[in-house]
Amino acid sequence: xxxxxxxxxxxxxxxxxxxxxxxxxxxxxxxxxxxxxxxxxxxxxxxxxxxxxxxxxxxxxxxxxxxxxxxxxxxxxxxxxxxxxxxxxxxxxxxxxxxxxxxxxxxxxxxxxxxxxxxxxxxxxxxxxxxxxxxxxxxxxxxxxxxxxxxxxxxxxxxxxxxxxxxxxxxxxxxxxxxxxxxxxxxxxxxxxxxxxxxxxxxxxxxxxxxxxxxxxxxxxxxxxxxxxxxxxxxxxxxxxxxxxxxxxxxxxxxxxxxxxxxxxxxxxxxxxxxxxxxxxxxxxxxxxxxxxxxxxxxxxxxxxxxxxxxxxxxxxxxxxxxxxxxxxxxxxxxxxxxxxxxxxxxxxxxxxxxxxxxxxxxxxxxxxxxxxxxxxxxxxxxxxxxxxxxxxxxxxxxxxxxxxxxxxxxxxxxxxxxxxxxxxxxxxxxxxxxxxxxxxxxxxxxxxxxxxxxxxxxxxxxxxxxxxxxxxxxxxxxxxxxxxxxxxxxxxxxxxxxxxxxxxxxxxxxxxxxxxxxxxxxxxxxxxxxxxxxxxxxxxxxxxxxxxxxxxxxxxxxxxxxxxxxxxxxxxxxxxxxxxxxxxxxxxxxxxxxxxxxxxxxxxxxxxxxxxxxxxxxxxxxx
Amino acid sequence: xxxxxxxxxxxxxxxxxxxxxxxxxxxxxxxxxxxxxxxxxxxxxxxxxxxxxxxxxxxxxxxxxxxxxxxxxxxxxxxxxxxxxxxxxxxxxxxxxxxxxxxxxxxxxxxxxxxxxxxxxxxxxxxxxx
Numbered sequence: 001x002x003x004x005x006x007x008x009x010x011x012x013x014x015x016x017x018x019x020x021x022x023x024x025x026x027x028x029x030x031x032x033x034x035x036x037x038x039x040x041x042x043x044x045x046x047x048x049x050x051x052x053x054x055x056x057x058x059x060x061x062x063x064x065x066x067x068x069x070x071x072x073x074x075x076x077x078x079x080x081x082x083x084x085x086x087x088x089x090x091x092x093x094x095x096x097x098x099x100x101x102x103x104x105x106x107x108x109x110x111x112x113x114x115x116x117x118x119x120x121x122x123x124x125x126x127x128x129x130x131x132x133x134x135x136x137x138x139x140x141x142x143x144x145x146x147x148x149x150x151x152x153x154x155x156x157x158x159x160x161x162x163x164x165x166x167x168x169x170x171x172x173x174x175x176x177x178x179x180x181x182x183x184x185x186x187x188x189x190x191x192x193x194x195x196x197x198x199x200x201x202x203x204x205x206x207x208x209x210x211x212x213x214x215x216x217x218x219x220x221x222x223x224x225x226x227x228x229x230x231x232x233x234x235x236x237x238x239x240x241x242x243x244x245x246x247x248x249x250x251x252x253x254x255x256x257x258x259x260x261x262x263x264x265x266x267x268x269x270x271x272x273x274x275x276x277x278x279x280x281x282x283x284x285x286x287x288x289x290x291x292x293x294x295x296x297x298x299x300x301x302x303x304x305x306x307x308x309x310x311x312x313x314x315x316x317x318x319x320x321x322x323x324x325x326x327x328x329x330x331x332x333x334x335x336x337x338x339x340x341x342x343x344x345x346x347x348x349x350x351x352x353x354x355x356x357x358x359x360x361x362x363x364x365x366x367x368x369x370x371x372x373x374x375x376x377x378x379x380x381x382x383x384x385x386x387x388x389x390x391x392x393x394x395x396x397x398x399x400x401x402x403x404x405x406x407x408x409x410x411x412x413x414x415x416x417x418x419x420x421x422x423x424x425x426x427x428x429x430x431x432x433x434x435x436x437x438x439x440x441x442x443x444x445x446x447x448x449x450x451x452x453x454x455x456x457x458x459x460x461x462x463x464x465x466x467x468x469x470x471x472x473x474x475x476x477x478x479x480x481x482x483x484x485x486x487x488x489x490x491x492x493x494x495x496x497x498x499x500x501x502x503x504x505x506x507x508x509x510x511x512x513x514x515x516x517x518x519x520x521x522x523x524x525x526x527x528x529x530x531x532x533x534x535x536x537x538x539x540x541x542x543x544x545x546x547x548x549x550x551x552x553x554x555x556x557x558x559x560x561x562x563x564x565x566x567x568x569x570x571x572x573x574x575x576x577x578x579x580x581x582x583x584x585x586x587x588x589x590x591x592x593x594x595x596x597x598x599x600x601x602x603x604x605x606x607x608x609x610x611x612x613x614x615x616x617x618x619x620x621x622x623x624x
Numbered sequence: 625x626x627x628x629x630x631x632x633x634x635x636x637x638x639x640x641x642x643x644x645x646x647x648x649x650x651x652x653x654x655x656x657x658x659x660x661x662x663x664x665x666x667x668x669x670x671x672x673x674x675x676x677x678x679x680x681x682x683x684x685x686x687x688x689x690x691x692x693x694x695x696x697x698x699x700x701x702x703x704x705x706x707x708x709x710x711x712x713x714x715x716x717x718x719x720x721x722x723x724x725x726x727x728x729x730x731x732x733x734x735x736x737x738x739x740x741x742x743x744x745x746x747x748x749x750x751x752x753x754x
Contacts, residue, residue: 244710248678251707255728256636262732263644291729311711484723485745505718509745596744 010088013104021080028076032069038199039065243301250294258287285330296431299359300414303438310353310442313502314495317381317392317465318347320354324361325379331369332377343381348392349585350465351495356439357463360447361394363432364459368398372456375399386445389464397458403451411449412437436461484510485530485599490520490546491564492538496585500533503588504595517541521549524556530599533591535584536565536573544576551577560598564591626743626751627651629670631661631687632705633679637728641674644732649752658682662690665697671748672739675722677706677713685720692721701742705730 043058099107265280302308325341332339350357361379368377380395403411414434437447445463487509489500501511512527514520517538524532532550536543543565550556562580563573570581580594628650632638642652653668655661659682665673673691677684684704691697701724704717709727717725723742726735740750 244708244713247709248707251709251728252634252637255707255730256634256640258729259637259640259644259732263640263647266647287729592741596741599745 013088016104021083024076024079028073032073034199036065036069239301243298247294247298251291254287254291254294258284258291261287296435299435300431303435308438308442310356311502312351312353314349314351314499315354316347317350318343320358321347321361321379321381321394324358324365327362328365328369328377331366335372336374337369337372338376340376340378342378344383347381348383348390348465350392352443352463352465356443357461360436360439360461361396363436364396364461367432367459368396368400368457372398372400375456384462386462386464390466391445391462391464394461394463395458396460397456399456402453402455402457403449404453408449408451412447486510486512486527487531487533487595487599488512488514488520488523488527488529489533490514490517490538490543491533491535492516493535496535496564499585500591503591509595509599515539517543517546520546521556524550524559529559531560531562531595533562533564533595534578536563536567544573547573547576547578558600560600562594562598625649625651625753626672626739626749627653627668627670628739629653629655629661629664629668629673631655631658631673631679631684632676633657634676637676641730648736650750658684658687658690661687662694662697665691665700666694670700672743672750673700673702674705674735674739675702677704677708677717685716688717688720688722699746701739701746701748703735703738703742705735 040062043062047055047058261280261283265277265284268274268276268280299308321341321343325339328339365377365379376397376399378395378397380393380397382393383391384393385391412433414431433447440447440461440463443463445461448460448462449457450460451457487500487504489497489511491497492515497511497513501513504511509530512523512529514523518541520532520534523529534543534547538546543563547561547563550559550561560579561577562582563578564582564584564586565573566584567573568583573581579598582590582594586594628645630638630642630645630652632641632654633656638654638656642654645652653664653670655664657679661673661675661679661684662682664670675684675688679687682690684706688702688704691700691702702722703724703726704714704722705726705728706713706717707728714725723745724738726738736750743750
């Protein structure tokens with residue numbers, strides 16, 4: 001990173017431009033008025049002082065001042081009109097060139113230098129025009145020019161305080177000298193003259209605040225902020241790295257503990273040593289509980305660091321709820337507690353993060369099991385809108401120990417089980433509900449609780465059922481360097497692509513996608529897939545027609561085709577040459593089974609194999 | 625009988641898994657680091673590789689890449705077996721060229737299922753001695 005310290009990023013660049021624009025705007029509006037008024041006041045003053053002897057000269061003076069200001073104004077107007085927002089490259093380059101922040105700030109300033117100089121000359125003019133008049137006018141003029149030049153110099157220093165200093169000091173000196181210099185004729189005007197010069201100087205000094213130097217300050221202060229942020233990021237990274245290592249170091253021995261215990265349990269089972277089986281079971285269960293606690297702590301740390309991400313996919317709520325509930329039975333085995341599941345007939349298919357949602361529900365269920373000594377645990381589900389979107393509620397009601405109001409207040413606070421004696425009595429990290437709350441929020445939902453002490457509690461998960469996936473580039477066949485068999489999915493429904501991607505990628509296939517028969521045919525020729533999953537209802541040419549084309553072709557006739565459609569005419573498709581037929585939507589198990597059964601295993605397209613090389617970026621060493 | 629190359633540097637975990645797999649009737653070939661795994665992948669003609677990721681000398685990811693770069697071993701099924709379980713870790717396993725991923729602590733039944741699926745994709749079966 002060190003070589004990039006002085007290279008611009010977009011944010012710094014934008015801030016620099018904004019500072020510059022602000023300077024230019026002020027100089028050409030507010031300060032221009034002050035400038036013009038002062039300059040135009042000088043003129044009648046000088047006219048009076050010289051008994052109207054030099055009106056032509058004064059008129060020329062006024063004309064040139066106005067002309068300069070007008071030209072400057074036009075330049076400023078044109079600058080703003082033609083201003084383009086420049087997008088920096090990811091490496092901070094402008095049009096392919098990498099420049100330091102300081103260089104860029106100089107270039108930017110040069111762009112506005114012309115209007116700035118024009119305006120500065122307008123300032124300096126009174127001094128020049130007074131040369132032609134009787135004394136003390138030329139002396140006063142000379143001093144004014146010095147004042148303006150000092151002001152301009154002050155503008156170009158690196159300290160804004162210096163620009164004010166350079167405005168005030170010579171102005172006061174001028175004012176003090178005016179009295180001494182004045183002749184009888186000029187005297188009445190001297191004070192006014194001096195005051196005007198001070199006003200003008202201050203205007204220049206204030207403009208200087210927003211000048212080049214200010215822009216530099218803004219840009220480099222931003223650098224300081226960036227540095228602080230970088231340090232914070234590094235600390236955060238170190239923390240994440242530590243957590244990742246901890247996770248690994250805790251899991252590795254647990255792997256041996258659980259593995260050996262399972263093996264010994266199997267031995268004991270074979271020898272019918274029942275007592276030993278029970279003991280080993282306890283070790284395994286304790287190991288698994290330890291694993292859960294480790295997961296809790298790591299999840300919580302990730303949530304704290306804002307590093308927890310979700311994996312959105314489609315799944316059946318009904319199955320998820322039942323699977324989660326199944327894990328509860330062992331906990332209830334020796335208690336008079338009945339677990340009831342109450343779900344509507346047709347629970348919707350849900351787009352969300354199955355793993356995280358299940359984690360929330362499991363947390364609620366295991367709490368219910370933990371704190372209920374007799375009675376019922378009921379899992380209830382129903383559809384209910386959330387924030388105008390389709391949503392669903394999962395409710396876990398128990399007849400357990402319940403909570404007091406005070407305990408209710410603390411229930412979603414980290415590290416606080418309702419009571420410290422709880423930890424001793426019931427165990428657990430006390431993070432479960434906190435994690436559940438954050439997880440469900442991450443999925444766009446919320447968690448709520450009602451409870452009566454000694455009567456029981458109801459926890460409610462309310463979540464949207466169509467969470468948008470952040471998976472990008474479904475249409476791009478990514479990960480081309482993976483030498484895995486390709487499954488081409490031809491379907492016009494984006495959801496199907498997403499769903500199949502998840503199901504098939506996890507077991508080792510690479511997924512390619514086509515939205516129409518034509519695109520499908522083209523992609524088949526490109527990638528020679530190991531199998532094709534084909535929808536029948538496609539825009540334009542149908543899947544059935546495509547199937548005929550495939551079987552009639554010379555190069556593609558051997559590609560296994562799995563028809564995936566809502567049509568029920570299995571025989572028709574098989575007769576047309578389909579290798580398998582699945583009624584839509586096919587279950588994950590059926591889809592995996594058919595694809596695995598029919599996929600050709602000798603397809604490693606040369607185009608992809610040749611892309612493999614030793615120059616692949618080696619980014620994974622950190623985790624090695 | 626399916627020949628399983630088990631690359632694992634942790635002695636406890638190696639012994640445990642090697643014994644469990646042998647008991648199921650598989651032939652287990654051991655490798656205690658990535659470099660040995662790459663050698664044995666070529667010399668011992670295994671049917672499938674179980675690859676730990678954090679290993680001395682050469683990591684499992686590098687070993688996987690080497691195996692994929694060698695035409696003789698390119699199509700060997702590789703199952704990453706690691707206690708690095710985050711999504712990022714999983715992705716880097718797939719990017720290196722692993723066919724499947726199992727987190728530690730291992731769920732033995734899941735591991736068997738994964739092995740059998742990964743082999744099935746390559747047109748092979750998981751065969752145990754009876």
